[in-house]
Amino acid sequence: MGRVTAESTRAGERILAGLDLWAEWPTATQRAIVGAALESFAERGFHGTSLKHIAQGSGLSTAALYVHFASKEELLFALSRRGHTIALELVRAAAVExxxxxxxxxxxxxxxxxxAEQRTTARVVQYEQGALTAAHAEVVAELRRDTERVVRGLIDRGVAAGAFTVPDVRGATAAVLSLGIDVARWFVPGGPWTPDALGLLYAGLAGRMLGMPA
Structure with a gap:
């Protein structure tokens, strides 16, 4: 059935509750640095951000930053890797149903x-990838490929079971992922949509797109 049920939303909420963006940085100092970098990258872009901006935002000296991160690119990589790891964990958790x-x-x-809820992080990790070194970009690209493989595998499974009617599984995979990813670009808190309402709407749209019965 394509209808989004209360059971589906509860399952989604359990998955979201188990995701901790900040788990990779256990100390208050690390979180202050990464948080300041995230806010500055979101506000100024990677190239417009200096280590001085990050130091000021974290309440540390520029020299103190180097104890934890070698460069602002390393900070961007840490955020990108963590954000994409979270996305992969999320789709894997959902796909076990x-x-x-x-x-x-x-x-x-x-x-x-x-x-929607982590829009600042999502924008940075999606739209600042071009600033990563080739080696770091490949790590992130592999996480993206893993995420795509999980979603594609789920669609393949649905087609085989007769639950989905999809003429182009690869295209459908890209479309399903793009629905959620693009939310980070335009979502504004306090606007006409809440994260929950968007999740419900997009789950229904994806069901119709995949040919699920109403």
Whole structure:
């Protein structure tokens, strides 16, 4: 069934509750540095951000930053890797549901909500990738490929089970992921949509796009 159920939203909420963006940085100092870098990258862009901006935002000296991170590119990489790891953990958690239709509803609902609720992080990790070194960019690219493989595998499973009618699985995979990712670009808190409402809407849209019964 393509209808989004209360069970789907509860499952999505459980997945989201288990994701901790900041788990990789256990100390208050590390979190202050990464948080300041995130805010500056979002406000000024990577190239417009200096280590001085990050130091000021974190309340530390520029020299103190080097104890934890060698460069602002390393900070961007840490954020990008963590953000993409979270996305991969999310889709994997949703895809374990045996029923492919239910799994897809949970996946799209939670993926969309995460990109709305963590829009600042999502914007930075999606739109500043060009500033990463080639080696770091490849690490992030592999995480993206892993995420795509999980979603594509779920769609393949749904097609095989007769739950989805999809003429182009690769294209459908890109479309499902793009629905959630693009939310980070335009979502504004206090606007006409809440993260929950968007998650419900997009889960329903994805169901229709994949040919799930109403």
């Amino acid at each position: 045996p029923d492919p239709a239910a799994a897809m509803r949970v996946l799209v609902y939670s993926f969309t909500r995460w990109h």
